Amino acid sequence: MDKKIKIVTVKLGLDIHWRGIVVLSRMLRDAGMEVVYLGNQFPEQIVEAAIQEGADVIGLSTLGGNHMSLGPKVVELLREKGIDDIMVIMGGVIPEEDVPALKEKGIAEVFGPETKVDSIVSFVESELEKENVK
Amino acid sequence: MxxxxxxxxxxxxxxxxxxxxxxxxxxxxxxxxxxxxxxEKGKAHVIGITGPPGAGKSTLTSKLCKQLVNKGFTIGIICVDPTSPFTGGALLGDRIRMQELAKLPNVFIKSLATRGSLGGMAHSTADIVQLMDSFGKDIIIIETVGVGQVEFDVLEISDSVVLIGVPGLGDAIQTVKAGIMEIADIYVVNQADRPGADESVKDLKLMIKESERKDWKPSVLKTIATEQEGISELIDELERHKTHLITTKAWEKKRKERNYNRFVGRLDEIVHESVEGQFKTNPKTQSIIEQVKEGTMNPFSAANKIAEYIIKS
Known part of the structure; x- marks a missing residue:
């Protein structure tokens, strides 16, 4: 059986702009991934869900301005639990000047508005490919 | 490792x-x-929850689980959603109905995609039950995909099967049909605040009364999952059913059958994989396959020929 990519998608914190992540979840589904959509959650619950689901990727969506505080927190909690094989990516309205700091803190990639789904899919696939080779 | x-x-x-x-x-x-x-297995009470899409399986599972945790049980939940036949992808959306469980201790939720299985379950469900059991979960709840009339896999894996319906899914004839209507140990009419709930209950009770099943008479419960109504009655019924299974020794019998079925299932898989591997790569079978595709050889003789050939080699 082919290995399926399992991704947990979530609205970060209390941000209510859910339409984007639901549309994206569906597009990722159509790209052949298994998508677990969590709705709104905070970092502790996101990490717990990713562990339980055996996720390869966590996709955080935020348009609410909480990206600098809650985003890196997810990576931090994963590391605290000794998990280094779940990739965290972010998307939404995130100012470009914040991107380097997010990456510094362990967010693998940040996708802004007008990103093509293909570029998210190919990024995830190629990064996981690297993991497997390691 | x-x-x-x-x-x-x-x-x-x-x-x-x-x-x-x-x-x-x-x-x-x-x-x-x-x-x-x-x-280390066979201790957990495995509860299968099945029913049509949108009946409230996830919501009911969530409320059920919440009360069971309060009673001190540790719980594993397996929720299954369908895989797309076109892309192989899946959107697993049961967990979002269980958000209130995220903060409870001792609850472990695993979402699975069917990946081509047609019985309402994912292929790996039984394996995951085994591991949750061996991990020490007291109760394992399996929520099937939204089902129609013939998804029976839940029966093989679960100790107690709960079938969830909603009011207004048809008249008494629907309850007389063979299939999924026969397999439940407990019937639940959810969304019971909608019109027609009492009629649905009446139809189900009539069906049970007329059924040939002698060992256990299933009960019919009304619930409104979103309001938590009827959940504690459901827990009582589940416990009563568990006691029934243990006193009639059906508990052990089910486990023996389950072990046997998993062995047969795995054997099937291994045979299937090796046969498929052989006839896809073996040049001798290729010409037969070509003839079948062209219509010059009929599929029945071709299948016999290849089976004979593979079994001999």
């Missing part, structure tokens, strides 16, 4: 997550894990 199993035995949920990931993807490591955890 040894280290992973060590942390698994220490009841570390992170280890359970990792172990289930291997088993879900049916890796070599996954089978190794299953072999090692085979001894």
């Amino acid at each position: 040894d280290k992973l199993m060590e942390t698994f035995e220490k009841n570390d949920p992170v280890a359970l997550g990792r172990v289930l990931k291997e088993v879900e993807s049916q890796s070599e490591k996954g089978y190794e894990i299953l072999k090692r955890t085979n001894k």
